[in-house]
Amino acid sequence: MSARRVLVLESQTPFVHGGAEILSRELLSALRGHGCEAELVSIPFRDSPREELMAHAAAWRLIDLTRALDRSIDAVVATKFPTYFVRHPAKVAWLVHQHRAAYELCGTPFSDFEHTERDVGLRKRLLELDTGMLRECRGLFSIARTVSARLQKYNQLTATPLYHPPRLAASIRSGPYGDYLLTVSRLEKVKRIDLAIEAMAHVRGNTKLVVAGDGSERAALAARIEALGLGDRVRLAGRVDDAELIELLAGARALLFTPFEEDYGYVTLEAFLARKPVVTTTDSGGPLEFVEDGVNGLVAAPAPEAVAGAVARLASDAGAAARLGEAGYARARLITWDGVVEQLLTAARTGASAVHLR
Numbered sequence: 001m002s003a004r005r006v007l008v009l010e011s012q013t014p015f016v017h018g019g020a021e022i023l024s025r026e027l028l029s030a031l032r033g034h035g036c037e038a039e040l041v042s043i044p045f046r047d048s049p050r051e052e053l054m055a056h057a058a059a060w061r062l063i064d065l066t067r068a069l070d071r072s073i074d075a076v077v078a079t080k081f082p083t084y085f086v087r088h089p090a091k092v093a094w095l096v097h098q099h100r101a102a103y104e105l106c107g108t109p110f111s112d113f114e115h116t117e118r119d120v121g122l123r124k125r126l127l128e129l130d131t132g133m134l135r136e137c138r139g140l141f142s143i144a145r146t147v148s149a150r151l152q153k154y155n156q157l158t159a160t161p162l163y164h165p166p167r168l169a170a171s172i173r174s175g176p177y178g179d180y181l182l183t184v185s186r187l188e189k190v191k192r193i194d195l196a197i198e199a200m201a202h203v204r205g206n207t208k209l210v211v212a213g214d215g216s217e218r219a220a221l222a223a224r225i226e227a228l229g230l231g232d233r234v235r236l237a238g239r240v241d242d243a244e245l246i247e248l249l250a251g252a253r254a255l256l257f258t259p260f261e262e263d264y265g266y267v268t269l270e271a272f273l274a275r276k277p278v279v280t281t282t283d284s285g286g287p288l289e290f291v292e293d294g295v296n297g298l299v300a301a302p303a304p305e306a307v308a309g310a311v312a313r314l315a316s317d318a319g320a321a322a323r324l325g326e327a328g329y330a331r332a333r334l335i336t337w338d339g340v341v342e343q344l345l346t347a348a349r350t351g352a353s354a355v356h357l358r
Contacts, residue, residue: 006345010041146262193217197209272325
């Protein structure tokens, strides 16, 4: 393919290392593995104060990445707001998400946008600019149908979903179906770890929950665990390294993953590759593109009692957990990087999957 010098564009919040950051680096590695000379271009980003969002967008717009050191750059791949503001004739977007607080999270407890004249005007301008910048792309893709659906709803643009495997895909292994469920997530409000903890208060017996991850909600979650008297059954393990995560996945009964409108959710596929079923909720977003209720996991209403019922079903039946987990493995093992790289480079070269209005 002719698109050989490729830049992956990342807006990175300092000290935050989540799914978007993993995706950028995994894409970089995959491009290099397919013979591209690829580099990561990253600019720091912060989402508050809200008035600075336009400045961040302008910073990307001022960058011309058509050449570097007197050599042409064949393509750029934008990943999330505001990287797609960059100028390049072969700009392709593989959208992780836009600025969610101005989109589907607006009007929920997970957004800092308010119904003031200033915020309404800022949100309107952001949506207009996003639409214009994304329409410049030769190809428009997303990481999941959930993200594509948002793009259609708010920007009237169509994006093709491209699924990719999790970073640890080659290392994950299966193991016994133990006495604990596992949650892997940043500890932030939109991840709804509190819902998983509240559910455990309704689960009888000795079933445990291990929460791997760290974030701003850790102290509040620890206090809630203590208040519910769950100190002997719910453990906040903090941030774990790869080896620890692989061990935790291998020994879990199932994954408990209850975010609100998650973009993708690597851990869903990680659990499936470990042959573990996934318990999630009807409003979890990305996980629902992989989890089928009663086939490879359980889908419950986003209420503690409903989630607890799903947990109890798997806690009492290791055989059911194994059957569902095997079905999950069959689904996840088919997802590879080859198709992602091929479609991104083809779009950059030919304009295949060109952006169009719905």
